[in-house]
Amino acid sequence: MSVTSERRALVIGASRGLGLVLVEELALRGWGVVATARHGGGALRAAADASEGRLRIELLEMTSAEELAALRGRLDGHRLDLLFVNAAIDRGDLPIGQVPTEMFTEVMITNALSPLRALEALRDLVAPGGTVAVMSSEQGSVSRNTEGGYELYKASKAALNQLMRSYATRHGDDGHTKLLIDPGHNRTRLGGPDAPLDPRESVPAVVDVLEARAGSGGLRFLDRHGDPVPW
Template sequence: MSATPNRQALVIGASRGLGLVLADELVRRGWRVIATARQRGGELPAKADASDGLLTVELLEMTSQEQLAALRARLTDTRLDLLFVNAAIDRGDLPIHEVPTDMFTEVMITNALSPLRVVETLRDLVVPGGTVAVMSSEQGSISQNTEDGYELYKASKAALNQLMRSYATRHADDEHTKLLIDPGHNRTRLGGPDAPLAPTESIPAVVDVLEAQAGALGLQFLDRHGKTVPW
């Protein structure tokens, strides 16, 4: 990431939960932030109105290639120090043999395919030395998959990690920092009300990691403390 005071970030998937808190935390630290939401309304526009111009909102349904192309066209003259893709869905705790095909397809498209489409479409807006980061999960770690449950979600995050690894290999010489981030188990719509962490606790630590890793080359899979998560 640039060391200049006018750092700019694009946060994909910021209408609620971790993405909303991430956009808010970056603004608090003086970043200019473009944040996307699937639809109008919610907390994001009010935060933009109160941000003194540091936060702006764009509409994007991430799974729509047409909307993604339109966003890219609108941002043609934008230069980013950070591109952060935050998006995931969970469709319940079924063993994989009970998962309907359409559910499998929906989760894989949203959690694995679409984030990489976003990264590929917008990566040329990221300046040399800038960061491309994607929100992953420790549940995407194959070596740590030692407990039952949520097989489709785990598989989608493992697929995301593998696709990001392929992306990093293909773009090894682009001078971008590349990160997969495990924010921990948070109390969000996805994480549930009994999760041990609040986003306001975990996300400032995540931003610390993003800022500390500025300029590091290669792909890393890190938790909110900056520690490596095993693949």
């Protein structure tokens, strides 16, 4: 990517679903985007080929500390206006007493630990006044957990939110805006075919929030309309 005055973003987890639509929307708005995926083909490759150079792909397994370090090395010298981590898995609707230890570990590593490891590994690429953001969910809101179901997924998103608060406390003087984003219940592989929202409609609203909050500082947990989500 050439050095220009364009806004620059790194999006972790962009091979499909919300992440794919996010990088497409950023590129459409003129951002220069680096998108990561475990594999470089498919819809993300097609989007990169159609982007006129605004979108390029880096391979990354986000749960690997070694691959994160290698990505950081490859991006040395880049300066980012936005670092966005989008990654989550769901392993079904089991009561917590029926969740195998291996499943609990897998979901917590992917949904909570690895996003914060990615922020820690890559945060020094973010320019002063830039934004670090993570895709969260209203399901991680403790105060709104008033209906049953999906206990492990909810716990992983609550853990993500808590870790992000700890991150914001430790890095409170870095000048970065820090955002947890709830995109709503979207029709993706994770959200299912019956979800009420179309990512092509909800993700542009998310980008509106990212752009509107740029430079505002602090930590906020917001929905796709820019309204606060209760912790």
